Amino acid sequence: MLNEVRTPTSVIFLDPDGIIHTTMLAEVEQSLADAQETVRAALTIWGNVVRPALIDMRAMKGQDRDARQFYGSAEVAQHTTAVALLVGSRVSMLIANFFLAMTSPLVPTQLFTSEQEALAWLKGFRS
């Protein structure tokens, strides 16, 4: 089974702990179509299991409203137990905070600046 897939705006892989890692590529400004493609690609390695997900947004440049709404939708939430948003830059911090405030995530979602801490938190949500 594949454990890594790529889209023009993201790289997704499944780690041995069963956590899905999605890294948004540098300089990327995601549209709804990009977000849908990312989730579609992720589901090819997701398996028929509900999993925790790490979203690395550190290099991300922007995300439009429709993409934000899509990531916060029930359609995406049904596959996840929890989401850790990894931020670093000022821009990524803003995008992530906007996401949290405007979409009211349906699964536990938290911001992290440390990948290690994010993974430790996600391990508590493995099904």
Next chain:
Amino acid sequence: MISSNTLPLEAQPAPILEVLARLGAGDFTARGEATGQGATDDALIHGINQLATILQQQQATIQEAEQRGEELLEVMLHLAQLDYTKRATVTAGDSVFDALGTGLNMLVDELVAGQVSQARLQEEIIQSQAAVIQELSTPLIPISNDILVMPLIGNIDTARA
């Protein structure tokens, strides 16, 4: 013979003073040229040129910051006029201006979405009111100047009475 290395500043060759005067006046493009008249002279010119380069870079940074600040202000002015067509420029960097621009653009998106849903809601309210009015509208049949006949449909409560 006295070497120029030992001369006081006011006795230094005029070109150095000219460069210093231009820098002092805010012209950071001013540069001196090594004269080859002495190591101290050339070191002084080199130092002045380095300082001028730093000042020029700082000036460019300040100008860029002012320009980007003006751009953000322009977007906000458009917002103040309820014009949501203007967007802030976000570069590949991660400066405070990029973050402010990103935040501002996202706020504009939310305002536009809010406005659209408000307009849709208003349209629905108007349509449902029109339907109620249509349902309640009744023909009036005048009998005389003081009397008319009208059918009453539905329950007559205090609000309708």
